Amino acid sequence: MYIYNxxxxxxxxxxxxxxxxxxxxxxxxxxxxxxxxxxxxMNGLYIQRHAPMLRVAIPxxxxxxRQLRKLAHIARTYDKGYGHFTTRTNIQFNWPKLEDVPDILxxxxxxxxxxxxxxxxxIRNTTTDQxxxxxxxxxxxxxxxxxxxxQWSTLHPxxxxxxxxxxxxxxxxxxxxAASQVHxxxxxxxxxxxxxxxxxxxxxxxLGRTPVIGKLIRPFLQKKDLLSYLEAILRVYNxxxxxxxKYKARIKILVEAMGIDAFRDEVEAEWEKIRGSExxxxxxxxxxxxxxxxxxxxxxxxxxxxxxQQKLDSDEAFRVWYxxxxxxxxxxxxxxxxVSLKPQLAPAGxxxxxxxxxxxxxxxxxxxxxxxxxxxxxxxxxxxxxxxxYAVWQALDEHNMARPNIxxxxxxxxxxxxxxxxxxxxxxxxxxxxxxxxxxxLDYLYDxxxxxxxxxxxxxxxxxxxxxxxxxxxxxxxxxxxxQITIGGSDREDAALGKVLGKxxxxxxxxxxxxxxxxxxxxLRTEEERFVDTVRRVGVTPFKENVYATAH
Amino acid sequence: MPLLIDRQPVTDDSWxxxxxxxxxxxxxxxxxxxxxxxxxxxxxxxxxxxxxxxxVTGEDDLTPLLDSLERFxxxxxxxxxxxDGRGFSIARILRQAGxxxxxxxVGNVARDQLGYLERCGxxxxxxxxEVYAEHFLNAFDEISVRYQGCADDxxxxxxxx
Ligand code: HEM
Ligand code: SF4
Numbered sequence: 001m002y003i004y005n006x007x008x009x010x011x012x013x014x015x016x017x018x019x020x021x022x023x024x025x026x027x028x029x030x031x032x033x034x035x036x037x038x039x040x041x042m043n044g045l046y047i048q049r050h051a052p053m054l055r056v057a058i059p060x061x062x063x064x065x066r067q068l069r070k071l072a073h074i075a076r077t078y079d080k081g082y083g084h085f086t087t088r089t090n091i092q093f094n095w096p097k098l099e100d101v102p103d104i105l106x107x108x109x110x111x112x113x114x115x116x117x118x119x120x121x122x123i124r125n126t127t128t129d130q131x132x133x134x135x136x137x138x139x140x141x142x143x144x145x146x147x148x149x150x151q152w153s154t155l156h157p158x159x160x161x162x163x164x165x166x167x168x169x170x171x172x173x174x175x176x177x178a179a180s181q182v183h184x185x186x187x188x189x190x191x192x193x194x195x196x197x198x199x200x201x202x203x204x205x206x207l208g209r210t211p212v213i214g215k216l217i218r219p220f221l222q223k224k225d226l227l228s229y230l231e232a233i234l235r236v237y238n239x240x241x242x243x244x245x246k247y248k249a250r251i252k253i254l255v256e257a258m259g260i261d262a263f264r265d266e267v268e269a270e271w272e273k274i275r276g277s278e279x280x281x282x283x284x285x286x287x288x289x290x291x292x293x294x295x296x297x298x299x300x301x302x303x304x305x306x307x308x309q310q311k312l313d314s315d316e317a318f319r320v321w322y323x324x325x326x327x328x329x330x331x332x333x334x335x336x337x338x339v340s341l342k343p344q345l346a347p348a349g350x351x352x353x354x355x356x357x358x359x360x361x362x363x364x365x366x367x368x369x370x371x372x373x374x375x376x377x378x379x380x381x382x383x384x385x386x387x388x389x390y391a392v393w394q395a396l397d398e399h400n401m402a403r404p405n406i407x408x409x410x411x412x413x414x415x416x417x418x419x420x421x422x423x424x425x426x427x428x429x430x431x432x433x434x435x436x437x438x439x440x441x442l443d444y445l446y447d448x449x450x451x452x453x454x455x456x457x458x459x460x461x462x463x464x465x466x467x468x469x470x471x472x473x474x475x476x477x478x479x480x481x482x483x484q485i486t487i488g489g490s491d492r493e494d495a496a497l498g499k500v501l502g503k504x505x506x507x508x509x510x511x512x513x514x515x516x517x518x519x520x521x522x523x524l525r526t527e528e529e530r531f532v533d534t535v536r537r538v539g540v541t542p543f544k545e546n547v548y549a550t551a552h
Numbered sequence: 553m554p555l556l557i558d559r560q561p562v563t564d565d566s567w568x569x570x571x572x573x574x575x576x577x578x579x580x581x582x583x584x585x586x587x588x589x590x591x592x593x594x595x596x597x598x599x600x601x602x603x604x605x606x607x608v609t610g611e612d613d614l615t616p617l618l619d620s621l622e623r624f625x626x627x628x629x630x631x632x633x634x635x636d637g638r639g640f641s642i643a644r645i646l647r648q649a650g651x652x653x654x655x656x657x658v659g660n661v662a663r664d665q666l667g668y669l670e671r672c673g674x675x676x677x678x679x680x681x682e683v684y685a686e687h688f689l690n691a692f693d694e695i696s697v698r699y700q701g702c703a704d705d706x707x708x709x710x711x712x713x
Contacts, residue, residue, distance in 0.1 A: 007709060011697045018694045022664065030685075035662050038635060121635070151699045151709065157668035158644055158702065161637025227700075227708075238641045239610065273648065278706040285710045 001062050001370055002147050002292045004112040011155065012109040015116055019043050020102035027099065042122060042160065044090075044115030045101055053420070054093045054101060055118040056108060060128045060146035060170075061089035061373040065360040068371060070111040072356035078104050083356070085341060085349040087179075087413055087464055088167065089127050089373040090118055094420055116154060121162045123153035123234070127169045129177040130374040133293060134382045136330040140189045140197055142172035144289045145226065148281065152227050159234050163241035164249035166234070167206075174493060179375055181205050181214045181495035182467055184251045185233065192220045199226060203233060203263070204255030205495075207461035212252040213495050215260045217267065223286065225271075228279035232271035236263070295331075296368045296383055302333025305387040317404075320442070321393050324404040326384075333386050339371075339379035339396060340403045340411070344436050347429050348414040349377030358399045366392055375491075376413055376452075378406065408445040409453050409514075410436055413464050417457030417474060418481075424457035426474025426481035431455065431510050438511035448518055451531045452491065467491035469532045470514065471498045481507045487517065487543060488535035496532075499540045502548050513547055520546045554684035557654070557676045559692055567605060567626065577602075584628050584658075587612045607658070610638030614645060621651040629674070631659040640672045647673035647703040666691040673703030 004012075019039070026036040044055040056071070063071075071091060075083050078100050079093045086092055096104060108114055117124055126146045133141040149168060153159070159166070169180040172189040180186030186202035199221040205214030221229050233251075240258075242248045255263050312319045327336040339359055341349050351359075359379055363371045366388045367381040374380060379401075384392055396402035405411050412435065415421065417428030432455065439445060454468030465471035471486040482504035489498030505513045518531075520543045525534045535543070555562045566582040570589075577583060577593070577600045587606040590597065597604055605626035606617060617627075627646060629639040643655055656676035657669050663685075666677060670692060679688070699709045 007697050007699075011695065011699070014695050014697070021694075035634070035664065038662075039664050121637075154699050155668075155695060156700055157671035157698075158640045159637075160668055161635055161640065161665075163637075235641050235644070239638050243610075243636055243638075278701045278708060278711060282710075285708075288710070 001064060002059070002289075009109075009112065012112070012114045012116070015043075015114060015155075016102065016105045016109050019105060023098070023102055038120065038161075041120030042117060043101075043105065044118035045098075046119060047422070051095045052098050052101065054096050054104060054115060055086070056091050056093070056113060056115050057118045057125045058090050058113075058373050059150050060126055060132070060143055061130055061375075062143065063371050063373065064111075065364040065369045065371070067111045067113055068356050068360035068363070070107060070113065072353040072360070074104055074107060075353040075356065082350055082352045084347070084416065085351065085373050085377045085379070087375045087377060087415075087462065088125055089130075089375055090125055091351075091373070094416075119165070120160075121164050121166075122160050123156060123162075123166045123168065125167075126150055126153070127167070127178050127183075127375060129171050129173060129175075130372045130378075130380045131177065131327055131336055131382065132172060133295075134329050134331070134334075134336055135173055135175075136328050137175055138173040138330070139191060140172045141290075141293055142170040142187075142189060143293045144286070145170050145187070145189070145199075145223075147289050147292065148226065148286070149230070152230070159238060162234070162238055163243050164246065164251075166237075166251065168230075176491075176493040176495070177375075179464065179467065179491035179495075181493075182207050182211070182464070182491060183214065185230065186214045187226075190220065196222075198222050201229065204252040204260070206250050206252040207464060207466050208250065209247050209459050209461075210250075210253065211461065211466040211497050212256065213497065215255060217260065217264050224281045224283075225275055227281060228275040228277065229267075229271055231274060231279060232267045235270055236266045240266070298331045298334065298383070299385060302331070302385045302387070305333060305385070308386040308389060311390045315390075317397075318390060318393055321397075321402055321404040322389065324408070324446075325402065325406045326389065327380075329383070331383075335384055335386065335389060337367075337381040337384050337389070337392055337396075338374070338406045339381060339401045340406060341378050341401065342405055342411050343400045343403050344440065345433070346400075347416070348412050348432060351379075355399050355401060358395060358401070362392055362395055376411060378411070404442065405445065407450045409439055409448060409451045409470075409518075410445065411453075413452070413454040413468070415456045415463035417455075421457060421462075423460060424474065425459075425476040426457050426483065427507075428455050428457045428463065428472075428474060431472065431474075431483065431507065434508075434511045435514065438515065448521070449530060452489075453514075454489075454491075464491060465489075466497045467495060468498060469530075469535075470517065472510065475504055477504070483507065483510050485510075485513060485517075487540060488532055490532050494532075496536075499535075501540060502544050516547045517543050554679045554681065555676065556679075556688070559670075559689065561689075566603075569607070584626075587617060590616075605656075608642055610636060610642065614642065618645075618649045621646070621649060621653075624651075624653055626654040626656060626676075627651065628656045628658045628678075631657060631661050634660040634662040634665065640668065643669070643673040644703055663688045663691050667693075667695055671698065671702040671704045 025031040046053040169178040169183040170187040188200040201218040202214030372380040418424035455472040456463035457474040467489040484504040486498030582603040607628040
């Protein structure tokens with residue numbers, strides 16, 4: 001993983017000092033609310049329903065044991081003993097005190113962490129595939145490119161006051177696990193006809209009020225041109241993006257308004273002026289950054305293990321977990337373990353200080369001291385030996401992080417909703433709980449197969465509801481919580497926006513409605529057909545008819 | 553009106569903004585004139601005996617200006633509200649096009665933006681009397697390290713010595 005040098009460290013340290021002074025000036029009345037708003041947002045600090053909310057960056061989801069322990073310490077010392085992982089692979093603390101935030105940032109800086117650019121109208125944390133570097137289907141490890149983008153975008157002086165926030169995702173395998181097509185820029189490592197590896201570039205994806213799938217702006221970009229191309233896109237956006245209406249300020253709106261061809265022309269014209277400049281990446285720099293992501297010293301003997309098979313044969317619960325919650329690794333004898341933060345009774349993505357420490361210990365003992373966060377709000381131990389899987393499972397199980405539901409209906413993405421978020425229209429956590437109770441039968445869940453269920457408490461779509469196979473959106477009807485359901489969305493390589501099923505349903509009826517949807521699916525599916533594929537094949541109507549048939 | 557040039561407070565400044573409703577140019581005066589009015593005032597500008605600096609906003613088309621940069625000793629860029637970041641890119645485009653004169657940020661410029669503005673190529677900052685305070689001078693050095701190239705130094709971190 002990338003290790004800070006003196007320069008990186010100095011940046012975060014100076015930033016802490018700067019924010020300490022800004023907070024002091026604000027509390028002393030020297031800084032206006034408006035100005036403090038902008039600077040605190042650039043340091044990940046929101047003011048929410050109960051208290052400030054601090055969002056800490058986990059660059060491309062990679063985190064060390066030491067850093068996890070620090071987060072546990074912060075949760076315990078400055079918060080109520082837990083944190084919340086977000087769909088952008090960051091962690092949020094819901095209860096810090098404003099005057100403590102400079103101290104929290106100073107603690108984070110000790111372990112090379114910060115909250116820089118985790119909110120505000122700037123370039124946010126770049127995200128990637130949680131199995132980057134270890135998945136067998138990968139063309140190239142995307143993480144060095146994320147790190148190169150991180151350095152370029154961190155405190156970029158030109159792009160700190162964009163029309164709106166800006167999110168970039170990078171993938172290195174044909175299977176998109178980073179929801180890259182609903183990012184402002186999606187970068188895919190691809191191979192051209194000449195056998196060179198470069199980037200396919202998408203632009204203008206996003207969710208929120210106006211969900212849009214990203215459009216192809218360049219089928220192939222040479223690696224060395226990555227930063228000059230990004231800079232050209234950002235410059236055009238910074239100059240032309242709308243600033244009169246924040247709901248129309250994302251790049252997706254600009255690209256739709258100009259049309260992708262006209263937008264591309266502007267970008268390429270700007271790019272021509274700067275592509276040969278110092279923005280062009282040198283081979284030495286690419287090699288230097290790649291050096292931080294070299295394969296670990298894997299045990300050559302790992303594949304000869306026989307104990308895993310014995311355990312799989314003898315322990316049914318372990319076998320079920322193994323099948324659901326572990327992922328193939330490119331090195332024989334290793335697996336990647338998904339740590340489920342989707343237990344039956346706690347909010348999706350929530351993690352206690354104790355659980356953070358357990359994951360930190362497991363990472364240290366069994367996975368080269370690193371863990372990863374996923375956009376589905378889970379964690380990953382990417383490099384576990386077959387022989388160690390049983391011990392890892394036992395420890396995770398003991399601490400309620402081994403619910404074997406990864407990829408199933410209850411592996412939900414859920415935003416905090418009305419309980420925490422000042423913008424919410426409706427609660428989400430109670431609905432997630434209702435669904436968890438209604439769909440507790442694992443055999444049934446497995447029979448349903450892969451289904452992505454995403455839920456947001458308002459139209460801002462932090463829970464990615466548009467791209468869920470099933471999406472649930474909380475709406476407010478005369479002071480009551482209602483839920484609009486969409487089906488057929490996907491955040492993968494076949495990205496698509498879900499279609500509205502019909503009129504919104506009452507809070508008490510959400511799980512029953514899902515049951516009817518899934519009943520229809522089971523009836524209509526062909527063998528091996530995923531839920532979204534059935535919806536795509538037969539359309540929304542049969543689902544709608546079943547759901548609303550008894551309603552009138 | 554407080555003015556910083558090259559990080560120093562400056563009191564003797566000859567530039568005056570042209571009154572919004574003026575149709576004549578005050579003789580002998582060094583004037584800041586909105587770029588948007590250049591066409592309408594073309595004849596008067598031609599005859600004017602003081603210096604002229606265009607004032608650019610995010611709404612302006614920069615193309616004509618880019619062709620005549622060497623005519624201007626100063627260009628002002630207006631920030632209508634401090635959150636409007638178009639001026640940062642405007643500065644970069646002007647510097648990239650080879651402009652070497654004074655680049656002045658005017659309007660709603662916030663203290664905590666000064667470091668970034670300077671990096672993008674501004675060397676002068678005009679504030680209203682109400683907002684300016686002496687500690688603004690400290691804002692430039694708060695972050696001493698830069699990862700990416702910009703107008704101040706085009707080299708990314710890995711090429712800086
Ligand atoms: C509780 C405090 C939060 C607030 C006030 C908040 C606010 C917002 C707003 C206003 C937007 C819409 C931005 C736009 O369309 O321009 C948004 C989008 C988003 N939020 Fe949040 N959010 C919060 C928490 C979260 C959490 C917990 C997550 C992750 C689970 C999250 C993930 C996202 C994502 C991924 C988007 C992007 C959707 C898009 O591409 O348009 N946010 N948020
Ligand atoms: S989707 Fe709405 S309710 Fe949920 S976190 Fe985002 S802003 Fe808050």
